[in-house]
Each structure stands twice: as structure tokens, then as C-alpha cells.
Amino acid sequence: xxxxxxxxxxxxxxxxxxxxxxxxxxxxxxxxxxxxxxxxxxxxxxxxxxxxxxxxxxxxxxxxxxxxxxxxxxxxxxxxxxxxxxxxxxxxxxxxxxxxxxxxxxxxxxxxxx
Amino acid sequence: xxxxxxxxxxxxxxxxxxxxxxxxxxxxxxxxxxxxxxxxxxxxxxxxxxxxxxxxxxxxxxxxxxxxxxxxxxxxxxxxxxxxxxxxxxxxxxxxxxxxxxxxxxxxxxx
Numbered sequence: 001x002x003x004x005x006x007x008x009x010x011x012x013x014x015x016x017x018x019x020x021x022x023x024x025x026x027x028x029x030x031x032x033x034x035x036x037x038x039x040x041x042x043x044x045x046x047x048x049x050x051x052x053x054x055x056x057x058x059x060x061x062x063x064x065x066x067x068x069x070x071x072x073x074x075x076x077x078x079x080x081x082x083x084x085x086x087x088x089x090x091x092x093x094x095x096x097x098x099x100x101x102x103x104x105x106x107x108x109x110x111x112x113x114x
Numbered sequence: 115x116x117x118x119x120x121x122x123x124x125x126x127x128x129x130x131x132x133x134x135x136x137x138x139x140x141x142x143x144x145x146x147x148x149x150x151x152x153x154x155x156x157x158x159x160x161x162x163x164x165x166x167x168x169x170x171x172x173x174x175x176x177x178x179x180x181x182x183x184x185x186x187x188x189x190x191x192x193x194x195x196x197x198x199x200x201x202x203x204x205x206x207x208x209x210x211x212x213x214x215x216x217x218x219x220x221x222x223x224x225x
Contacts, residue, residue: 042217090156097209105156
């Protein structure tokens with residue numbers, strides 16, 4: 001049981017390049033999330049998808065786009081990468097809403113933008 | 115954005131010592147979660163709390179949901195080297211899918 005799988009694990013980009021971070025979950029969860037983690041800043045929500053076909057902005061959405069491709073997959077796209085987007089990106093999933101809804105995390109993608 | 119006040123920011127302790135950390139907020143929540151993150155990995159859930167006053171254990175870890183619903187505490191007893199990592203608290207209000215996060219407590223254990 002893989003849980004939440006993120007690819008790639010590491011990536012180096014030049015300023016202005018584009019790339020898509022992939023995330024897939026095999027737990028039949030309805031909701032998926034993208035976070036970024038920076039030193040001293042904790043986890044900040046970029047975008048989330050409450051259910052297949054819906055996406056909503058989180059705390060720091062600027063410079064990113066997302067696609068909920070199907071129930072399993074939720075991708076994060078950087079159209080024109082900037083050094084400020086150097087970070088560790090985590091994808092998470094949960095069954096849905098409700099107070100007992102737990103988020104499960106992938107291992108992260110470490111991105112450097114030069 | 116809204117954040118939880120998590121303290122201490124870091125701890126360096128001797129193996130065998132007990133550890134205490136806490137999270138506070140000015141807002142009321144109905145779910146408190148404690149996660150641990152090891153180097154190079156994503157956060158992993160340790161304990162979930164759903165009722166004010168609830169005390170829940172997971173091995174050497176014990177967490178409590180504060181009576182006021184504005185805080186939570188995590189204790190680790192008899193620490194061991196594998197306890198090293200960053201511990202995060204997170205909380206949710208109502209049925210909101212989004213979690214509010216603390217900035218983490220970094221724990222180092224000297225064998």
C-alpha cells in the first residue's frame with residue numbers, strides 16, 4: 001500500500017522554466033492538497049481539491065496552478081519558476097471533510113530554482 | 115495566514131529524559147493533530163484528538179486536547195534517539211478541510 005506518491009523527489013530548474021509536480025494516492029480519498037515547506041515557515045497550503053473536479057486556493061497560490069486529473073491524481077504546475085519557489089513541496093490526501101478527517105502526506109519533492 | 119503558536123521552537127535533550135511541547139491559539143478548534151516529520155520525509159500522524167479534555171496515548175507519546183479548545187499538549191516519555199525529528203501540531207475548526215499548522219518543535223536527542 002503506497003499511500004501518497006510524489007514524483008520527482010528532486011528537481012533543479014532555471015528561472016523561467018516550467019515543470020509539473022505529480023501526486024497520486026491509492027487510498028480512494030476524496031480530498032487532496034499541495035503544501036510548501038520553507039525553513040521557519042512551517043507548512044503553507046498552496047491549493048487543495050475538496051473532491052474530483054474542484055480546486056480552491058490556499059494561503060500561497062500565486063505562481064502555481066493545479067489540476068485534479070481524476071480521483072487519484074492531483075498535479076501542481078509552475079509555469080515560470082522563480083527562485084522564491086525554491087522549497088520542499090508536499091502533497092497530502094484525506095477522505096474528505098468532517099472533524100475526523102486526517103491528512104496523509106507524501107515524501108515530498110525538493111525543488112531548487114536557480 | 116492563521117497559525118498556531120507552538121513552543122518550544124527547539125529542544126536538545128539527553129536520552130531517557132521526558133519531553134513536553136504545546137500549541138496554543140486564540141481560536142477554538144474541534145480537532146487537534148500531532149505529526150512527526152523525520153529528515154527527508156513527509157509528516158506522519160502520531161495522535162488525533164477530537165474532544166475537549168481528551169487524553170490519548172500512542173506508546174510513549176501522550177497528547178491532550180485542552181479544556182478551552184484553544185490548546186493542546188504533547189509529551190514524550192523516556193526519549194530515545196529515534197524520537198529525533200520535527201513535531202508539528204495542527205488544528206481544524208468545524209468541518210473545514212483545511213488545517214491550521216504550528217511552526218514545529220525540532221527535537222534532538224543526545225544518546
